[in-house]
C-alpha cells in the first residue's frame with residue numbers, strides 16, 4: 001500500500017477536535033506550509049474528513065506536506081495518507097490519546113519511526129508516554145516528545161505549539177515560521193512562538209509496541225449476497241481494528257453487501273455495532289443512582305442513545321455532550337474529565353467549549 | 363389503530379429506531395428530535411429524508427447505519443416526492459393484494475434547507491394528496507448546517523452564518539426575517555394536522571407526532587432543534603436553549619387541526635429574549651438595543667398568537683420587521 005513518492009515528502013499532522021479547534025488547526029498547518037515556502041520548499045496543506053465530517057468534538061486531522069520542488073512531486077490534492085509517512089504529530093487535546101480516532105485508528109499509526117510528538121497538556125511527560133505506549137502504539141517509536149501547556153502562552157493555541165514543534169523537529173526552522181507569520185499578517189504572534197520555542201523541552205524516547213498491538217485482525221470469508229452474518233463480522237472487525245490500514249481492510253465492502261447498495265441496519269433494540277463514537281468524548285457523565293428519581297429525561301434527551309433507560313451510560317457511544325447532566329432535575333449527574341475518569345489525573349489544558357466559541361470564527 | 367398519547371416520558375418506551383452509532387455533533391438537537399419522533403412513531407415506520415446532517419452524518423459510516431427501520435436518503439429537493447411515492451407504493455401494493463393490509467407510517471424528516479427552501483415546492487405538492495400516516499417533519503436548525511452553516515429562509519434575523527457574516531459594512535449578519543413554514547403549510551386544505559414543536563416541553567414532539575399520524579391525512583410538523591455547531595453554543599445547552607426559545611416566546615408552539623387553531627404552550631410570563639439570544643455565539647455581535655427591538659416585535663406578535671388562540675382561528679401574526687439599523 002505504501003507510496004514511495006509520499007514517503008519522500010515531509011509531513012506534519014495535527015489532531016484536534018471538530019469546531020472547537022477548527023480555526024486553530026487550520027492556522028497551524030497554514031503557517032507550517034507557508035514556513036515551508038519561506039524555506040524554499042513546495043508545500044500544501046489540507047484537512048481530511050475521512051468518515052467523520054467537521055462536527056462538534058469529532059476528532060479531525062489537518063496535514064501540512066512539504067517537498068523539494070526540484071526532486072519531489074508535491075501534492076496538490078487531498079490524498080489518503082497510507083504508509084509510514086508522518087514526521088511530526090501535534091495533538092491539541094490530550095484526551096484524543098485516550099481513544100482510537102475514527103479516521104486514523106491510532107494517532108501514532110502512520111508515523112515514521114523517528115517522529116516527533118507534540119502534546120498540548122498539563123500532564124507530566126511520563127504520564128503521556130504511559131498512555132501512548134498503552135493505547136497509541138502499533139509499532140516501535142524512537143522519536144521525541146514535547147509537552148507544552150499551550151494555553152498558558154496564548155489563547156490561540158496554534159502559535160505556542162508551532163514554537164514547541166520547531167524546537168523538537170528539524171523539518172522546519174523557527175526563522176522560517178517567523179517569516180511565515182510576517183507573510184500571513186500575524187507578525188504580532190512571533191513573540192509567542194519564540195517564547196514557546198525557548199521553553200519547550202523535547203525528550204528523546206523509545207517505546208516498544210506491546211504484543212497486544214500485534215494481534216492480527218481476522219477477516220471473515222464472504223459467503224454471498226445478502227449474507228447478514230458476514231456483514232456483521234466485517235462491521236465488528238472494522239470497529240475493532242487497531243490501525244488505519246487494518247480498518248480500511250476491514251470495512252465491509254460493497255461486494256459483500258446486497259445488490260442495490262442496501263446496508264443492514266441494527267434491528268430494533270440493537271445499536272449500530274460498526275461505528276462507535278467514544279472518540280468524541282473528553283468529558284463523561286457520572287450518575288449518582290442514589291439521587292436518581294427515574295424520570296427518564298436524561299434517557300430521552302441523549303442525542304446518541306448512550307444513556308440507558310435505567311440511567312447507565314454506554315461509553316462506546318457517549319460523546320460527552322453534557323446534556324444529561326444539564327437536564328437532570330435532581331442533579332444526579334456530574335461531568336468528569338476523561339483523564340480523571342480513566343487515570344485519576346486532572347488535565348487542565350482542556351479547552352473549554354465556551355472559550356472556544358469566542359475564538360472560533362468562520 | 364390509533365397511537366396513544368404519552369403522559370409521562372416513561373411511556374415512550376425503551377426501544378430506539380434511530381439508535382446509537384452516528385457521527386452527529388456532540389449535543390446535536392436534530393438527532394434528539396429524530397430519536398423522539400421515531401420512538402413516537404414506532405416500529406411500523408419507513409424513514410425518509412432529503413440530504414442534510416440527518417443523512418450525511420447518520421448513514422454510511424463504515425457502511426453501517428443507525429436506523430433500525432427501513433430508511434431512504436433522498437436528493438435534497440426530493441423529500442416531498444419521495445414521501446408520496448412511498449405512501450403511494452404501499453397503497454398500490456395493498457390494494458393489489460400484494461401486501462398485507464396494515465398501517466405503515468411514512469415519516470419524512472428533513473431540514474430547513476430541504477423543506478423550507480430547496481424542496482419546498484415538492485413538500486407543498488405532496489401535501490395536496492390524501493395519503494394517511496404520511497408525516498413530514500421539518501427539523502429546523504435554522505441553517506444549511508451540513509455544508510458548514512449557510513443562511514436559509516428560516517435563519518433568524520441577526521444571525522451570523524457563512525453566507526451572512528457580520529462585519530464593518532453589514533453589522534447585522536442575516537437581514538432577512540425567519541420564514542414560518544408551518545403557517546404556510548396551514549394554508550393547504552388537504553392537510554389534517556399542522557404543528558410547531560420544540561424539544562421542550564419534553565414530550566411535546568412525541569405527542570404531536572402521534573396526533574399527526576392519527577389524523578387520517580398528510581401532516582406536517584416544524585420542530586425547532588438547536589444546533590451547537592451552527593448556533594455557537596456549548597453542546598450541553600441544547601435543551602436549555604429549546605426551553606428558552608419557548609419561554610421567551612421566540613418560538614410559538616401551536617397546532618392547527620382541521621381548521622382549528624390552538625396554542626399548545628403559553629408562557630405564563632414571557633421571559634426576556636435576551637436570555638435566549640445571549641447564550642448563542644451567532645448573535646454576539648448584536649447590541650442590547652437590537653435585542654430589545656426584537657423583543658418588542660415578539661411582544662406584538664404574541665398579542666396576535668393569543669388572539670388566534672382565543673378565537674380558535676388563525677390570524678397571521680405579522681408585525682413590522684425591526685427597522686434596518
Ligand SMILES: Cc1ncc(C[n+]2csc(CCOP(=O)(O)OP(=O)(O)O)c2C)c(N)n1
Pocket residue numbers: 392413414415416418437438439472473474475476477480503505506507508509514
Ligand atoms: C441540490 C443540492 N444542492 C446542494 C447540495 C449540498 N448540500 C448537502 S446537505 C446541504 C444542507 C442541507 O441543509 P438542511 O436541509 O437545512 O439540513 P441540515 O444540513 O441543516 O441538517 C446542502 C446544501 C445537495 N446535496 N443537493
Ligand code: SF4
Pocket residue numbers: 284285301302303304305306307313317318319320321322323324325389
Ligand atoms: S447526553 Fe449524556 S450520556 Fe448522552 S452523549 Fe451526552 S453526555 Fe453522553
Ligand code: SF4
Pocket residue numbers: 287291292293294295296297298299311324327328329330331332333
Ligand atoms: S435525569 Fe436524573 S433523575 Fe432523571 S432518570 Fe436521569 S439521572 Fe435519574
Ligand code: SF4
Pocket residue numbers: 055056385386387389390391392393415419503507508588589590591592
Ligand atoms: S451541525 Fe448541527 S444539525 Fe448538524 S450534526 Fe452538528 S449539531 Fe447536528
Ligand SMILES: [Mg+2]
Pocket residue numbers: 414473474475501502503504505506507
Ligand atoms: Mg438545516
